[in-house]
Amino acid sequence: xxxKITKKIYPVDGVKISSVSSGMYKKIRLDLSIxxxxxxxxxxxxxxxxxxxxxxxxxxxxxxxxxxxxxLIVNAGNANAGTGKDGYNDVIKYCESLAKKGNCSIYDILxxxxxxxxxxxxxxxxxNSIPLLVKNLDxxxxxAFSQSILTTDTENKIISKKFKIAGESVTITGVTKGSGxxxxxxxxxxxxxxxxxxxxxxxxxxxLKDITKVSFNMITVDGDTSTNDSSILIATGKSKIIYNNLSxxxxxxxxxxxxxxxxxxxxxxxxDGEGATKFVTIKVDKVSTFKVAKKIAMSVxxxxxxxxxxxAEDPNWGRILSAIGNxxxxxxxxxxxxxxxxxxxxxxxxxxxxxxxEKAAKKYLKNKNIEIYIKYNTGLFSGxxxxxxxxxxxxxxxxxxxx
Amino acid sequence: xxxKITKKIYPVDGVKISSVSSGMYKKIRLDLSIxxxxxxxxxxxxxxxxxxxxxxxxxxxxxxxxxxxxxLIVNAGNANAGTGKDGYNDVIKYCESLAKKGNCSIYDILxxxxxxxxxxxxxxxxxNSIPLLVKNLDxxxxxAFSQSILTTDTENKIISKKFKIAGESVTITGVTKGSGxxxxxxxxxxxxxxxxxxxxxxxxxxxLKDITKVSFNMITVDGDTSTNDSSILIATGKSKIIYNNLSxxxxxxxxxxxxxxxxxxxxxxxxDGEGATKFVTIKVDKVSTFKVAKKIAMSVxxxxxxxxxxxAEDPNWGRILSAIGNxxxxxxxxxxxxxxxxxxxxxxxxxxxxxxxEKAAKKYLKNKNIEIYIKYNTGLFSGxxxxxxxxxxxxxxxxxxxx
Numbered sequence: 189x190x191x192k193i194t195k196k197i198y199p200v201d202g203v204k205i206s207s208v209s210s211g212m213y214k215k216i217r218l219d220l221s222i223x224x225x226x227x228x229x230x231x232x233x234x235x236x237x238x239x240x241x242x243x244x245x246x247x248x249x250x251x252x253x254x255x256x257x258x259x260l261i262v263n264a265g266n267a268n269a270g271t272g273k274d275g276y277n278d279v280i281k282y283c284e285s286l287a288k289k290g291n292c293s294i295y296d297i298l299x300x301x302x303x304x305x306x307x308x309x310x311x312x313x314x315x316n317s318i319p320l321l322v323k324n325l326d327x328x329x330x331x332a333f334s335q336s337i338l339t340t341d342t343e344n345k346i347i348s349k350k351f352k353i354a355g356e357s358v359t360i361t362g363v364t365k366g367s368g369x370x371x372x373x374x375x376x377x378x379x380x381x382x383x384x385x386x387x388x389x390x391x392x393x394x395x396l397k398d399i400t401k402v403s404f405n406m407i408t409v410d411g412d413t414s415t416n417d418s419s420i421l422i423a424t425g426k427s428k429i430i431y432n433n434l435s436x437x438x439x440x441x442x443x444x445x446x447x448x449x450x451x452x453x454x455x456x457x458x459x460d461g462e463g464a465t466k467f468v469t470i471k472v473d474k475v476s477t478f479k480v481a482k483k484i485a486m487s488v489x490x491x492x493x494x495x496x497x498x499x500a501e502d503p504n505w506g507r508i509l510s511a512i513g514n515x516x517x518x519x520x521x522x523x524x525x526x527x528x529x530x531x532x533x534x535x536x537x538x539x540x541x542x543x544x545x546e547k548a549a550k551k552y553l554k555n556k557n558i559e560i561y562i563k564y565n566t567g568l569f570s571g572x573x574x575x576x577x578x579x580x581x582x583x584x585x586x587x588x589x590x591x
Numbered sequence: 592x593x594x595k596i597t598k599k600i601y602p603v604d605g606v607k608i609s610s611v612s613s614g615m616y617k618k619i620r621l622d623l624s625i626x627x628x629x630x631x632x633x634x635x636x637x638x639x640x641x642x643x644x645x646x647x648x649x650x651x652x653x654x655x656x657x658x659x660x661x662x663l664i665v666n667a668g669n670a671n672a673g674t675g676k677d678g679y680n681d682v683i684k685y686c687e688s689l690a691k692k693g694n695c696s697i698y699d700i701l702x703x704x705x706x707x708x709x710x711x712x713x714x715x716x717x718x719n720s721i722p723l724l725v726k727n728l729d730x731x732x733x734x735a736f737s738q739s740i741l742t743t744d745t746e747n748k749i750i751s752k753k754f755k756i757a758g759e760s761v762t763i764t765g766v767t768k769g770s771g772x773x774x775x776x777x778x779x780x781x782x783x784x785x786x787x788x789x790x791x792x793x794x795x796x797x798x799l800k801d802i803t804k805v806s807f808n809m810i811t812v813d814g815d816t817s818t819n820d821s822s823i824l825i826a827t828g829k830s831k832i833i834y835n836n837l838s839x840x841x842x843x844x845x846x847x848x849x850x851x852x853x854x855x856x857x858x859x860x861x862x863d864g865e866g867a868t869k870f871v872t873i874k875v876d877k878v879s880t881f882k883v884a885k886k887i888a889m890s891v892x893x894x895x896x897x898x899x900x901x902x903a904e905d906p907n908w909g910r911i912l913s914a915i916g917n918x919x920x921x922x923x924x925x926x927x928x929x930x931x932x933x934x935x936x937x938x939x940x941x942x943x944x945x946x947x948x949e950k951a952a953k954k955y956l957k958n959k960n961i962e963i964y965i966k967y968n969t970g971l972f973s974g975x976x977x978x979x980x981x982x983x984x985x986x987x988x989x990x991x992x993x994x
Contacts, residue, residue, distance in 0.1 A: 239925050240916025270912045272926070272941035305909020306943065369896055369913065410895045412910075413917045492813045492895070492981075493772055493989055500990030506708025507815075509673045510772065513643025514816045522642050523675070538675035540709065578895075583983055586896055587903030 197330050197348045198359045200382040202226030202424025205329035206321045207336040210313040213265035213303075218336035220314060221329075222286065222321045223260040223380065229424040230386075231257050232393040233298070234400050236417035242269035243276040244299040245416060247283075251295050256389075258296040259286055260420065262378065263303075263314065264337050264365070269415035270306040282314040289322045300418050302365065302378055303339055334363035337378055340585055341367045345456040347449050354438050356428040359384050360446060364453040368462040368586060370409035371490070379404065379419040379453060385442065386425030388432065395443060396421040403450035406482065407574045409461035410582070411490040458574045463581030466498050466558050473563045473570040480517050481571030487515045488560060488573075495578030498558060503549035505534050512562060519566055526563035529553070600733045600751040601762045603785040605629030605827025608732035610739040613720040615713050616668035616706075621739035623717060624732075625689065625724045626663040626783065632827045633789075634660050635796040636701070637803050639820035645672035646679040647702040648819060650686075654698050659792075661699040662689055663823065665781065666706075666717065667740050667768070672818035673709040685717040692725045703821050705768065705781055706742050737766035740781055743988055744770045748859040750852050757841050759831040762787050763849060767856040771865040771989060773812035774893070782807065782822040782856060788845065789828030791835065798846060799824040806853035809885065810977045812864035813985070814893040861977045866984030869901050869961050876966045876973040883920050884974030890918045891963065891976075898981030901961060906952035908937050915965060922969055929966035932956070 204224040213219035225231065233252050235245050244267075251257065261282070268275045283294040301309065334344040348361040362381030370377065387395070396419070404419060423431075431439065459467050470488050472481040488494055491511040497504040505527060513522060527535040530552045534544050552558075607627040616622035628634065636655050638648050647670075654660065664685070671678045686697040693700075704712065737747040751764040765784030773780065790798070799822070807822060826834075834842065862870050873891050875884040891897055894914040900907040908930060916925060930938040933955045937947050955961075 238913060238916040239918075239923065240912045267909070270909045270938065271943070274942055304907075305913055306907075306938075307909075369910075412894050412896050412913065415909075415913045415916060491815050492985070493815050496986050496989035499986065502990070504707075504709075506670070506673045506710075506818075507772075509643045510641060510708055510815065510818045513641040513818060515642075520642065535673065535709075539677055540674070578986065580983055580986055582895070583899050583902065583981065583986065586899035587905070 195348065197346060198350045198361055199327035199330065200359050200361050200424060201384045201426035202229055203382045203422060204325040204327050205333045206324035206326060207329060207332040208317045208320055210263070210317040212263055212310050212313050218332055219265050220263045220317050220321070221333050221336045224290070224325050225258060225260070225422055226424045226426060227256070227258070229256065229422055230389040230392045232389065232396040232421045234396055234419050236414055238413050238415045238417070240270060240415045242267055242301055242416045243271065243279050244268055244301040245418060246276070247279055248298040248300065248418060251298055255293070255295050257298045258292045259290055260298045260300065260380070261286055262300040262337055264339055265303040266301060266307055266309045267303045267305045267416045268301040268309040271308060275309065278309050278311045281311050282318070285315045285318050289318050298420065300378055302337065302416050305415060330361055330363060337363065337365040339365065339367065340462055341365055341460050343460060345453060345460065347452050349445060349449060351445060353429050353442055354434060358427045358429050360449055362449055362453055364457060366457040367460050368409060369412045369414040370407065370457060370461060371411045371413050377414055377417055377457070381420070381449065382422040382424065383446070384424050384427035386430045387423040391431065392421055392423050395446065399447045399450045403447065403454040406572060407454045407458050408486060408489045409458060409464070409576050455574055458576050461576035462585045463579040464576030465579050466577040467556060468498060468558045468560065468575045468577065469572060470560045470575065471562070471570060471572045473561065474567055475519065475564045475569055476567035478569050478571050480519065481569055482573065483517060484512055484515045484562065485571055485573035487511045488562070489575035492578055498553065498577040499579045501550065501553040503529060503546060503553055505529070508560065509535065519564060524565040526565070528561040530559050598751065600749060601753045601764055602730035602733065603762050603764050603827060604787045604829035605632055606785045606825060607728040607730050608736045609724045609727035609729060610732060610735045611720045611723055613666070613716040615666055615716050621735055622668050623666045623720050623724070624736050624739045627693070627728050628661060628663070628825055629827045629829060630659070630661070632659065632825055633792040633795045635792065635799040635824045637799055637822050639817055641816050641818045641820070643673060643818045645670055645704055645819045646674065646682050647671055647704040648821060649679070650682055651701040651703065651821060654701055658696070658698050660701045661695040662693050663701045663703065663783070664689055665703040665740055667742055668706040669704060669710055669712045670706045670708045670819045671704040671712040674711060678712065681712050681714045684714050685721070688718045688721050692721050701823065703781055705740065705819050708818060733764055733766060740766070740768040742768065742770065743865055744768055744863050746863060748856060748863065750855050752848060752852060754848060756832050756845055757837060761830045761832050763852055765852055765856055767860060769860040770863050771812060772815045772817040773810065773860060773864060774814045774816050780817055780820055780860070784823070784852065785825040785827065786849070787827050787830035789833045790826040794834065795824055795826050798849065802850045802853045806850065806857040809975060810857045810861050811889060811892045812861060812867070812979050858977055861979050864979035865988045866982040867979030868982050869980040870959060871901060871961045871963065871978045871980065872975060873963045873978065874965070874973060874975045876964065877970055878967045878972055879921065879970035881972050881974050883922065884972055885976065886920060887915055887918050887965065888974055888976035890914045891965070892978035895981055901956065901980040902982045904953065904956040906932060906949060906956055908932070911963065912938065922967060927968040929968070931964040933962050
């Protein structure tokens with residue numbers, strides 16, 4: 189469902205990438221990549237809160253605390269989750285191989301896996317690919333990299349921007365993947381973003397956490413949080429810009445551009461959500477906290493009854509009201525709620541808008557991009573969640589995936 | 592998906608019913624019923640926790656506190672929810688009509704509605720039907736009643752038992768309805784059970800609450816809690832049995848039979864769940880509390896990825912593990928988990944069972960009745976949730992309902 193627009197991809201000075209077809213994926217295609225990061229870079233990461241974490245996530249979290257990573261290794265086709273001690277040892281094995289070829293410690297490596305859960309990863313295929321991967325490292329491989337990490341995704345998801353801050357040119361380039369098992373909790377399925385600005389690690393971690401809250405953590409396809417969600421932000425410091433020397437205005441400018449990239453990457457996942465025929469924006473406005481707004485929007489976004497009505501282009505707004513009513517928040521009184529589909533006011537003052545025209549609502553739902561607006565009038569905060577509809581194709585994909 | 596077995600339905604002394612076709616439902620069929628309850632009866636009820644409650648629920652809750660109901664009035668085809676003040680006034684109007692014909696106060700009436708949300712109820716159709724309804728009251732109308740309350744249900748759901756307690760014959764007969772928007776929170780869509788045992792109101796309320804926790808509150812079809820869920824238990828006291836005079840053993844006997852009826856009614860809803868091709872029992876064992884067991888089982892039951900895998904008869908157990916991992920409980924350590932499909936041990940000691948045979952698991956999933964068993968080994972409590980799979984038919988039904 190994504191718009192197919194080819195745009196220029198800018199390499200990020202200090203980041204080199206290579207991708208190969210290791211034979212791990214069910215068909216022959218790029219499925220294994222490494223990223224080499226310049227030694228003076230800062231790296232920040234956020235990871236899934238699912239307790240059935242992949243060993244890849246456990247190891248990455250541990251190593252990120254200890255050291256400045258030199259390599260990232262990413263495979264698609266096998267999530268190496270639900271594999272316990274064996275899965276852990278498998279990761280160590282191929283990290284040892286990369287550490288040797290790449291002249292670093294195994295603690296300088298972060299590991300990412302995505303694909304089927306519960307199957308043993310093909311260590312041999314990875315180990316055999318490492319010499320070629322290290323040999324082919326190149327700054328201009330972002331596009332190939334974005335392809336190598338896909339699973340049920342129907343297209344690659346990449347955003348690249350070059351712009352000026354304080355008179356100097358800086359670059360941000362990022363990729364992501366994800367289509368099903370999407371309701372990230374702290375991060376998305378996989379996302380890698382790099383910039384050439386110099387930002388200390390602590391600062392970078394804070395920026396990533398803040399931005400994740402309003403981007404990847406605000407999307408849902410099916411309400412299932414994955415075992416492998418990981419989101420990595422790299423700052424190589426190769427440009428002339430040192431974040432801490434910037435004026436507040438310039439810091440804000442950079443943060444806002446970075447945030448818009450994250451939001452756009454997150455939206456790309458929803459647009460390519462399994463079986464998605466609609467891209468749905470749910471804004472909850474005028475509530476007591478951002479958290480409450482998110483909770484309400486997520487309840488609507490994850491309701492299979494709302495999702496199937498959207499698929500059917502049926503303005504069955506009672507299902508939205510019911511999903512709102514199901515949220516366990518301190519707001520007891522729903523009589524102040526306003527409900528809109530796009531600009532169409534449906535419900536206000538505890539009753540149906542007397543001018544509401546169902547035909548107009550039906551026509552509005554024929555659009556690909558749908559907006560649901562819910563105003564509580566009980567506070568000052570708002571939150572926006574992005575989601576997809578629930579179609580036959582979702583069931584086809586998930587009844588077929590694996591087999 | 593229900594088994595079609597016709598069994599004898601026993602009337603409950605002290606309860607009379609009549610049903611008509613009022614023209615409220617989208618096609619001509621029984622859609623409106625009243626129940627007259629003997630004046631010395633006790634009545635208990637539990638209702639939805641959805642905040643977008645139907646006026647029917649609000650009025651029933653209020654009246655049940657105030658008085659001993661004489662009449663229940665139940666319609667299918669319109670939930671009269673999301674209708675605000677107008678919807679409330681509509682209920683008052685037809686209650687006044689029933690109060691007049693039935694010689695009681697409007698406060699002696701409980702009201703139940705099920706169907707589309709957000710549409711105005713046809714008060715005139717109800718008012719016009721009331722004389723006939725009052726005239727036709729009869730003890731042997733349970734079957735017609737069970738038909739009159741259905742919406743997307745494909746068959747009526749009724750259970751009736753006659754048995755001896757302390758040497759005397761007692762009867763319990765109950766009906767329920769529900770197929771979609773099913774994850775009851777305190778009650779189901781609609782359920783009405785009557786017994787001729789004499790039980791004081793407080794006691795009856797406690798029994799109903801306790802039983803609801805392990806029956807209707809343990810089922811889910813699509814994770815959506817309705818705006819109209821109501822469950823009513825009537826004790827007419829027309830048999831020779833006075834509950835409070837029973838021995839503890841006899842009390843337990845009665846409670847257990849009543850509980851089994853509630854569980855069977857709840858299971859009937861899941862079996863007739865929208866588009867259901869599987870009836871799935873999820874037992875979570877050896878955890879710290881019943882609440883934790885329910886939370887974990889519900890996470891598995893409501894995962895669309897687990898549900899589509901069950902529909903596809905694909906033993907994709909990694910999705911079950913991931914759904915378990917998503918539950919926010921105090922249990923941090925998943926290494927003690929045991930996972931079984933029926934008798935097939937899949938996962939134990941933090942890894943795949945070395946004897947696990949996927950072919951056998953695939954074969955097992957061809958059954959209509961599937962059991963998922965999850966043992967935590969971290970406590971003494973357990974809980975069982977019943978659910979259905981997620982099929983194309985669910986989407987057909989919910990994309991078509993209304994239109």
